[in-house]
Amino acid sequence: MKGIGMVFILAGAFYIGQKRAGNCRRQVLLLEEWLQKIEQLKGEIQYGKTPLPQAFERLGQSARPTPVTQFFQKMGERLQQYGQKQQFYTIWEEEGKGLFQQMAMAKEEFLLLGQSMGQLHTAVQTKQVERYVQYLTQRLQEQRSQLPARQKVERTVSLAVGSLLVMILL
Amino acid sequence: MDKPEEIISVLALELRRIFDRAELSFAQLQEIRLRTGQPLVILYQNQEWYLSEEGKRGKRREDACRVSAQWIRETMEYISNYSLYACEEEIRKGYLTIRGGHRVGIAGKAVVEENQIKQITDISFLNIRLSHEVIGCGRQAYSYIVQNGEVYNTLIISSPRCGKTTLLRDLIRLISNGMQKEPGHTVAVVDERSELGASYQGVPQNDLGIRTDVLDNCPKAEGMLMMIRSMAPEVVAVDEIGGSRDVEALRYAMRCGCALLATIHGAGMEDVRNRPVIQSLVDMHMFKRYIVLKTRAQIGQIAFIYDDQGNCLYGREQEAV
Numbered sequence: 001m002k003g004i005g006m007v008f009i010l011a012g013a014f015y016i017g018q019k020r021a022g023n024c025r026r027q028v029l030l031l032e033e034w035l036q037k038i039e040q041l042k043g044e045i046q047y048g049k050t051p052l053p054q055a056f057e058r059l060g061q062s063a064r065p066t067p068v069t070q071f072f073q074k075m076g077e078r079l080q081q082y083g084q085k086q087q088f089y090t091i092w093e094e095e096g097k098g099l100f101q102q103m104a105m106a107k108e109e110f111l112l113l114g115q116s117m118g119q120l121h122t123a124v125q126t127k128q129v130e131r132y133v134q135y136l137t138q139r140l141q142e143q144r145s146q147l148p149a150r151q152k153v154e155r156t157v158s159l160a161v162g163s164l165l166v167m168i169l170l
Numbered sequence: 171m172d173k174p175e176e177i178i179s180v181l182a183l184e185l186r187r188i189f190d191r192a193e194l195s196f197a198q199l200q201e202i203r204l205r206t207g208q209p210l211v212i213l214y215q216n217q218e219w220y221l222s223e224e225g226k227r228g229k230r231r232e233d234a235c236r237v238s239a240q241w242i243r244e245t246m247e248y249i250s251n252y253s254l255y256a257c258e259e260e261i262r263k264g265y266l267t268i269r270g271g272h273r274v275g276i277a278g279k280a281v282v283e284e285n286q287i288k289q290i291t292d293i294s295f296l297n298i299r300l301s302h303e304v305i306g307c308g309r310q311a312y313s314y315i316v317q318n319g320e321v322y323n324t325l326i327i328s329s330p331r332c333g334k335t336t337l338l339r340d341l342i343r344l345i346s347n348g349m350q351k352e353p354g355h356t357v358a359v360v361d362e363r364s365e366l367g368a369s370y371q372g373v374p375q376n377d378l379g380i381r382t383d384v385l386d387n388c389p390k391a392e393g394m395l396m397m398i399r400s401m402a403p404e405v406v407a408v409d410e411i412g413g414s415r416d417v418e419a420l421r422y423a424m425r426c427g428c429a430l431l432a433t434i435h436g437a438g439m440e441d442v443r444n445r446p447v448i449q450s451l452v453d454m455h456m457f458k459r460y461i462v463l464k465t466r467a468q469i470g471q472i473a474f475i476y477d478d479q480g481n482c483l484y485g486r487e488q489e490a491v
Contacts, residue, residue, distance in 0.1 A: 051253035
């Protein structure tokens with residue numbers, strides 16, 4: 001009986017470790033997608049002069065919805081909501097709740113872009129987005145390089161906790 | 171107040187609260203003037219009023235609430251649909267047209283390059299001019315400009331805020347639909363400032379009649395030529411002509427056999443006649459009717475109607491030229 005219980009605990013710990021390692025990978029993938037969408041947004045502003053509500057709606061269109069596409073979709077919907085206008089920054093902050101954590105991003109990092117979005121002329125606005133893209137690219141590189149180590153840590157810690165639990169229960 | 175959503179929704183939240191409390195009739199409200207650090211002013215029933223924070227209308231400046239820079243920034247955010255960069259061209263010209271055909275005048279710091287205004291930044295002054303569709307205000311004028319199925323080339327003259335756009339809009343609708351025994355005509359509207367049709371995503375929000383085609387947000391001169399070539403109109407209508415290119419396009423339209431409806435800023439016939447650009451059109455009797463509007467009267471009220479010989483067809487004859 002004890003042996004079976006031990007196997008179950010270790011298997012559970014291994015599963016949790018794998019899941020947490022998977023989450024790390026997912027964070028990087030989401031950050032990649034976020035960067036890609038922000039680059040698209042820059043194109044919409046610079047070349048299409050597309051108003052933000054329409055640009056966000058386009059960015060939100062996807063056959064396979066993800067937290068990032070859902071964010072843009074909701075932003076597009078709220079910005080186009082007629083008669084109940086709120087400041088852009090407020091909507092950005094409200095809709096972004098939870099998303100920045102999923103991308104392992106600090107709240108301030110996320111809110112940075114929303115602060116003056118839509119309030120600047122094309123050249124300045126494009127420059128601002130460009131700077132944000134540069135920052136994100138750097139951030140992504142860091143995340144990618146740290147990913148194997150972080151995944152290893154997650155797996156090891158989970159297994160260690162599982163083993164400790166087995167020892168205590170024995 | 172019978173609040174029009176399209177106006178209220180573009181105001182900063184604080185301003186929305188003030189207007190929510192204010193007891194105003196939208197039909198009588200003409201302008202909302204926002205100037206950074208200055209009292210909140212409205213033009214209501216042809217008079218200037220201050221609005222207090224409680225939304226009370228009054229004549230005492232001390233009671234008026236002060237407009238903050240934040241209110242103007244926030245209002246601009248809504249007016250530009252959260253996308254200032256997408257409205258650069260309109261801002262450069264000094265105005266934006268919002269849903270409902272209302273025009274927002276903009277002033278601030280002009281960035282000039284090679285004698286051309288490149289941008290307006292630090293926007294600190296807004297003038298929200300409300301557009302009012304007055305159905306039927308053109309009936310009186312209609313009988314003078316449409317006779318036996320023929321539409322006469324007509325120029326509507328008035329000072330700002332007297333209703334020339336309102337009158338033109340109603341005349342377009344009447345000519346397009348037809349009235350009593352007069353049949354309807356195909357009308358092409360070149361709506362450079364989106365004030366006639368108040369188009370939203372290409373669809374006019376104002377009633378311009380069943381036989382009207384609208385080219386929205388297009389410069390008048392180019393627009394007239396495009397419409398004549400592509401839509402085969404019987405009547406071409408444009409608002410606020412002024413430049414030599416506009417006049418050239420008008421001449422072209424007349425030569426193509428289209429009737430013209432146009433408006434121009436001016437104090438009266440003499441004022442318009444003295445302008446070199448328009449003078450030639452007047453001297454060559456290209457316009458068959460001139461409608462001069464009353465100042466400080468009800469929107470779109472006619473003072474005089476002249477024919478191309480200068481005979482006064484309507485109004486006090488002694489003032490005819």
